[in-house]
Amino acid sequence: MFPSLKSPKALTAHTKRENKSKREMGAGPLKDQTHFLTKRLLPCVIYALLPLALFRFYFYPPSFNESLEKAPQDKPIIVIKPSSKATNEKFSGIPCDYTSGKWVRDMLGPRYNGTSCTTIKDGQNCMSHGRPDLGYLYWRWKPKGCNLPRFEPSTFLRIVENKHLAFVGDSMARNQLESLLCLLSEASPPHLVYRDGEENKFRRWHISSHNITVSIYWSPFLVKGIEKSASGFNHNRLYVDLVDDRWGSEMGQMDVIVLSIGHWFLHPAVYLEKDLVLGCHFCPNMNHTEIGFYQVFRKSLRTALKAISDVQDGKKRQIIVTTFSPSHFEGDWDKAGACPKKMPSKEGEKAMESMDVEMRNIEIEEVEVAMKNGAQIGLQFETLDITKLSLMRPDGHPGPYMYPFPFAHGVPERVQNDCVHWCLPGPIDTWNEILLEVMKRWEVQANRDGL
Structure with a gap:
């Protein structure tokens, strides 16, 4: 149809x-x-x-900020005292414990290298000295429950603008200072304006872009001390009630002070207070009482912190004490492979020794006392608690590469190793990342208080 x-x-x-x-x-x-x-x-x-x-x-896991979890937390078998409340609180107010965490892979690597930064001490420039393994450069510290941001040079420069930042102490203070200068040089290069003393133990830089002065003062005891010498007595003499005048006389010029001591107290020494001998450490041939060094370490730090508090000039100073940094010697100090590790420590692999714990706890306790007293006169005190995170990095020392190309002509019978100081760049850069977080928190607190 x-x-x-x-x-x-x-x-x-x-x-x-x-x-x-x-x-x-x-x-x-x-x-x-x-x-x-x-x-x-x-x-x-x-x-x-x-x-x-x-x-x-x-x-690049989302919770780790461009990091890969690799090394679990190393749990010490010795109970240690918690750091101050201020240290465990991030500047934003969110609780963050930078002292506890683990090292995780970081594919971004360091912000500088042995060539781009010119302020690295020769003995810590591991890259230029031919260290063949570079894996130690690709780790970041991951605190529990929070993230540690990468160092921001522009932020640090802004916070410290028009101030004098002074590092006072032993060679670890210098190591941290040189790390900071390298981190800052990416944004604004520092200019050396003063140099004095053997091995440049007293130096000063000026960062003209922000009118910042950065100084290093050699003072391995913080208090007055006469160091041992090859031509004189083979022990140190410490006056634990008198601050070292070399930095103490310029204390009024400082705005931010970073103190770092520890390793020199292990050497033989005689201790005096009010010109009377208190005792000694490792002095078998001397007619003095052996008292060890913990008590004197505490007295010396207390004397230094009190001296800073006694400067009544109305300046709102900020004082940071970097806690004891453990060494990683294995076997004889002058043999090859004294610190041969190539990876961060894993859980249970490296326990915190009693000396590391005691030194760290003394620093935390003395800073807490100073914190209570200083708050009344407008001073801010803080412990930069790096003992645990540094303990877990046996791979970050120069070792035999404290000297250039130590194995260029074969393996020598004896080679000296440095298992105390840190390669630059290296794990010590993390100390200054935490330092910046402390200063950012202080800045927020100051803005809230209208200071």
Whole structure:
């Protein structure tokens, strides 16, 4: 029957069916193509993207800020005192304990190298001295429950603008200072304006872009001391009630003071207070009482902190004490491979020794006392608690590369190792990342208080 002979209603229904059939006939090949793409190509796309997603998650997990968890936390077998409340509170007010965490992989690496920074002490420039393994450069400290941001040179410069930042103490103070200068040089190079003393133990730089003065004062005891010498007596003499005048006389010029002592107290010494002998440490041939060094270490730090508090000039100073940094000697100090580790310590691999714990606890306790007293006169005290995180980095020392290319002519019978100081760049850069976080928190507190 022809459509023209149908009723209008039937014709309309027929036309709709015909149009629908045409659409389906025309869409058939496209539909088949879509089905083919969905069935065949979609799995291929998923399989191609899955490795990329896993790679992205592996090297840049969202909770770790461009880091990969690698080394679990090393739990010391000795109970240590918690750091001050201020140390465990991030500047934003969110609780953050920088003292507890683990080292995780960081594919970004350091912000500088042995060539780009010119202020590195020769003995800590491991890269230029030919250290072949560079894996120690690709780790970051991951605190529990929070993130430690990468160092921001511009932020540090802004906070310390128009101030005098002084590092006072032993060679660890110098090591930390040189790390900081390298980190800052990316934004604004420091200019050396003063140099004095053997091995440049007293130096001063000026950062003109922000009118910042940065100084290093050699004072391995903080108090007055006469160091042992090859030509004189073979022990140190410490006057634990008198601050070292070399830095004490310029204390009024300082705005931010970073103190770092510890390792020199292990050497033989005689201790005096008010010109009377208190006792000695490791002095078998002397007619003095052996009292060790913990008590004197505490007295010396207390004398220094009190001297800073006694400067009544109305300046709102900030004082940071960097806690004891453990060494990693294995076997004889002058043998090859004294600190041969190439990876951070894993959980249970390296326990905190009693001396490390005692030195750290003394510093935390004395800073807490100074913190309470200083708050009344506008001073801010803080412990930069790096003992635990440094203990877990036996791979970060110069070792035999304290000298250039020590194995260029084969392995010598004897080679000296440095397992105390830190390669630059290296784990010690983390100390200054935490230092910046402390100063950022102080800045926020000052703004809240309207200072």
